[in-house]
Amino acid sequence: MQFVLASHNEKKMAEMAAILGELGIEVVRLPADAPEPAEDGATFAENALIKAKSAAECTGLPAIADDSGLCVDALNGAPGVYSARYCEGTDQDRNAFLLKNMQGRTDRACRFVCAICCILPDGETIAVRGECEGELLCESRGAGGFGYDPLFYVPAYGCTFGELPGEVKNEISHRGRALRALRAELEKRL
DSSP: OEEEESOOOHHHHHHHHHHHHTTTOEEEOOOTTOOOOOOOOSSHHHHHHHHHHHHHHHHSSOEEEEEEEEEEGGGTTOBGGGGGGSSSSOHHHHHHHHHHHTTTOOOOEEEEEEEEEEEOTTSOEEEEEEEEEEEEOSSOOOSSSSTTGGGEEETTTTEETTTSOHHHHHHHSHHHHHHHHHHHHHHHHO
C-alpha cells in the first residue's frame, strides 16, 4: 500500500519509510508542484491534519503528515508551532534568537513535540503524538541533526540531539516515538 508523505524533507522521508516499511507501506514523495497549505493551526495536531488533507486531496493517495517543534517552558511553550519560522533566516539565526530570548532565565526545561496525522484510504483519520523531554543549553553543541538539535540537551544521554548518533536520536526522538505510535495504530487497521 502506498502513502504520500506531506513533506519535501528528505530526512523525514527516510525516517518514515524505514519505520513504516516494516508494515509493507511504501512512503512516496509529495509531487514537487503540490500546493503548500497554510499552516495556520493553533496546535501541532491541527497543522499535521491540514497538511495531510492537502496531500490526500492533491494525490488521491492516503497521506501522512507531521508537524513538530520545540516548546520551552520559560517562554510559555514558544517557539512551539512557530519553530520553523520563529525568526527570519537560518537554523543558526533561530537558535541565536531563542538564546537571546532565554537570557537571564534559569528554567531551561523544554521538549520536542511531534504530531502525526494519517488519512487512510477510507477517509478515517489517525492522530498520534510523541514527545522528548530535555533542557535548553546556553550554547550549541554538536554538528549533527538540524534545527534546534544542538541546543537540546538530553540528560539521560549526557549530550544534545546534535551530538547523538542518528540511530540513537531516532530511537528516543519525538518523531521516532510518534512514528512508532502510528505504526501501532496502523497494525490494528491494515
